[in-house]
Amino acid sequence: RIKALTAAVLLLATTFGSRPLLAQATLLQNAPGRKVLSLNGSWNYIIDPYENGFYDYRREAFDQSKTGKGGYYDNQKPSSRQETELIEYDFDKSAALQVPGDWNSQDPKLLYYEGTIWYKKSFTLTPKAGKRYFLYFGAINYESHIYLNGKKLGKHQGGFTPIQYDITSQLSPSGDNFVVVKADNTRRPDAVPTINTDWWNYGGITRDVFIAETPTTFITDYKVQLAKNEPGTLTGYVQLSGEGKAGQSVTLSIAEAGLRHTLKTDAEGRATFRLPARKLKVWSPQSPKLYAVSVSSGADVVQDRIGFRTIETRGQDILLNGKSVYLRGISMHDENPLIPGRARGEGDLRMLLTWAKELGCNYVRLAHYPHNETMLKLADEMGLLVWTEVPVYWTIAWENPATYQNAEAQLSDLISVGKNRASVAVWSVGNETPPGEARLRFMTSLVRKARALDDTRLLAAALELHRDGFKVTVDDPLGAELDLTSFNEYMGWYVGGKPSEITQYTFNIKYNKPVIISEFGGDALAGYHADADTRWSEEYQEALYQNQLKMLSTIRGLRGMTPWILADFRATRRQHPVYQNGFNRKGLISSTGVKKKAFYVLQTYYRQMAQQYD
Numbered sequence: 187r188i189k190a191l192t193a194a195v196l197l198l199a200t201t202f203g204s205r206p207l208l209a210q211a212t213l214l215q216n217a218p219g220r221k222v223l224s225l226n227g228s229w230n231y232i233i234d235p236y237e238n239g240f241y242d243y244r245r246e247a248f249d250q251s252k253t254g255k256g257g258y259y260d261n262q263k264p265s266s267r268q269e270t271e272l273i274e275y276d277f278d279k280s281a282a283l284q285v286p287g288d289w290n291s292q293d294p295k296l297l298y299y300e301g302t303i304w305y306k307k308s309f310t311l312t313p314k315a316g317k318r319y320f321l322y323f324g325a326i327n328y329e330s331h332i333y334l335n336g337k338k339l340g341k342h343q344g345g346f347t348p349i350q351y352d353i354t355s356q357l358s359p360s361g362d363n364f365v366v367v368k369a370d371n372t373r374r375p376d377a378v379p380t381i382n383t384d385w386w387n388y389g390g391i392t393r394d395v396f397i398a399e400t401p402t403t404f405i406t407d408y409k410v411q412l413a414k415n416e417p418g419t420l421t422g423y424v425q426l427s428g429e430g431k432a433g434q435s436v437t438l439s440i441a442e443a444g445l446r447h448t449l450k451t452d453a454e455g456r457a458t459f460r461l462p463a464r465k466l467k468v469w470s471p472q473s474p475k476l477y478a479v480s481v482s483s484g485a486d487v488v489q490d491r492i493g494f495r496t497i498e499t500r501g502q503d504i505l506l507n508g509k510s511v512y513l514r515g516i517s518m519h520d521e522n523p524l525i526p527g528r529a530r531g532e533g534d535l536r537m538l539l540t541w542a543k544e545l546g547c548n549y550v551r552l553a554h555y556p557h558n559e560t561m562l563k564l565a566d567e568m569g570l571l572v573w574t575e576v577p578v579y580w581t582i583a584w585e586n587p588a589t590y591q592n593a594e595a596q597l598s599d600l601i602s603v604g605k606n607r608a609s610v611a612v613w614s615v616g617n618e619t620p621p622g623e624a625r626l627r628f629m630t631s632l633v634r635k636a637r638a639l640d641d642t643r644l645l646a647a648a649l650e651l652h653r654d655g656f657k658v659t660v661d662d663p664l665g666a667e668l669d670l671t672s673f674n675e676y677m678g679w680y681v682g683g684k685p686s687e688i689t690q691y692t693f694n695i696k697y698n699k700p701v702i703i704s705e706f707g708g709d710a711l712a713g714y715h716a717d718a719d720t721r722w723s724e725e726y727q728e729a730l731y732q733n734q735l736k737m738l739s740t741i742r743g744l745r746g747m748t749p750w751i752l753a754d755f756r757a758t759r760r761q762h763p764v765y766q767n768g769f770n771r772k773g774l775i776s777s778t779g780v781k782k783k784a785f786y787v788l789q790t791y792y793r794q795m796a797q798q799y800d
């Protein structure tokens with residue numbers, strides 16, 4: 187049924203929009219690794235809570251084709267020097283925000299702002315013959331309308347996935363161009379995520395912006411990975427686009443491994459391959475070996491650094507390169523608590539992963555939405571396995587076909603961006619969603635979609651449990667579709683009294699699969715000291731971790747965990763004026779970068795587990 191509805195939605199979107207609102211053309215694989223012109227830096231902005239830049243006073247969308255005048259995307263200037271013409275905005279005289287970066291952390295009056303902000307950036311780029319140009323945004327939260335030189339390129343929904351438009355024919359031959367973005371972070375009931383989350387609804391252009399240049403026939407996409415459960419076989423495809431895409435030669439080379447193969451594309455511009463690759467050294471957290479991989483065809487060359495490994499489950503074991511592993515993990519948001527705000531680039535991201543390494547991790551859970559592509563590349567380089575997730579979080583409009591389509595588009599983009607990263611071990615289709623029929627249909631479809639797109643990773647979701655006194659049962663029917671049994675549990679915080687009582691719990695888990703605890707934890711205000719029964723104190727959190735680890739070690743098939751969470755993070759729901767102050771304080775590291783006592787409890791445990799497994 188979802189399929190039929192989905193087709194109907196797509197048809198509607200295609201009929202009524204200038205282009206489908208959610209689906210976009212294949213994302214350029216490794217877009218940041220192409221020849222790029224960065225548009226990061228200062229962007230002028232206009233705060234527009236009434237959307238005056240989009241609607242006229244009758245609340246009709248401005249229509250250039252009728253009046254010759256559009257909204258703020260025209261970036262109008264008075265035609266005479268006297269400024270007699272009525273134009274009630276001026277980007278160039280407006281203040282600037284830094285991109286990438288959320289707006290909330292850059293201007294105190296925007297801390298709680300939810301609505302529309304217009305961004306404008308002028309740039310110089312003279313298009314060259316024989317080239318194509320793609321405007322690429324790493325992420326804009328949540329809905330964006332994007333315009334180049336006053337013309338609409340499209341609209342996109344989803345705050346954490348890339349947005350890309352072919353702008354070759356729209357660039358001004360003079361070289362003077364401007365791009366305008368309407369970014370709107372209004373929360374909506376049928377969106378993904380929906381209106382209720384436990385993280386800050388940071389708005390704006392939060393990730394890198396650039397223009398990638400390619401030849402007219404170019405490499406759109408490629409996948410180079412070890413085949414599922416076949417360490418000696420390299421498999422994947424190279425996809426070309428453009429007029430000359432059919433019957434083209436493509437060269438795949440990994441010079442360090444003495445590997446060089448020439449492939450031919452089919453009528454669709456695709457070359458698939460299966461090649462023997464016995465000499466490749468495998469990637470692992472202990473030895474995160476990456477190879478320089480080059481894919482070339484005609485005038486186009488893309489360089490990447492790719493690691494090769496297999497990951498599978500057998501009974502209750504997770505096998506990495508055929509050997510049982512224990513996932514010593516931590517959950518994290520895409521947020522730098524020291525700003526506090528969305529992580530703005532490589533330095534911030536490296537800081538987060540360095541903390542995880544210090545904790546003894548070989549694994550991180552990038553909750554609850556797709557993180558930055560740079561994060562995945564850093565995880566590859568630093569030797570951290572990764573769980574990545576789509577924001578199918580808490581409640582979702584399960585019955586709404588457009589909502590499903592949106593979730594599926596976000597999942598497809600997540601997989602597109604992460605599929606060549608050795609670090610990525612798990613695709614998660616959601617977090618703490620309430621069991622029910624419509625939800626089961628929705629999430630099962632996501633699982634199947636993910637498997638169809640990539641069968642070389644494990645499928646998971648952070649499930650919930652139910653409880654009868656101290657007896658816990660995990661039997662969510664979605665678990666049958668997944669490779670891991672992962673669930674969140676908050677014994678000692680939301681559930682079940684004091685930390686000292688935690689060890690009384692026993693677990694009945696229906697599935698014979700590896701068990702990964704996707705969350706547990708409790709808040710502590712760094713520097714607040716009391717006894718282990720006093721909530722919010724570091725001692726309470728410390729005792730909670732000690733007893734959680736005792737309790738969890740009784741679970742048969744426990745193969746890892748990602749406690750909640752690496753660092754304190756901003757959360758609008760967290761209102762306690764003394765202990766929270768707008769922050770979720772379940773971090774092992776405070777919002778000023780101080781390690782709390784529980785950090786060391788987990789670190790000690792992870793050292794023991796590393797000895798046992800590595």
Ligand code: GCB
Nearest residue numbers: 384617618674705750770772
């Ligand atoms: C959860 C959610 C997470 C919250 C956390 C909490 O179960 O998955 O997003 O932040 O609990 O602190 O309540």
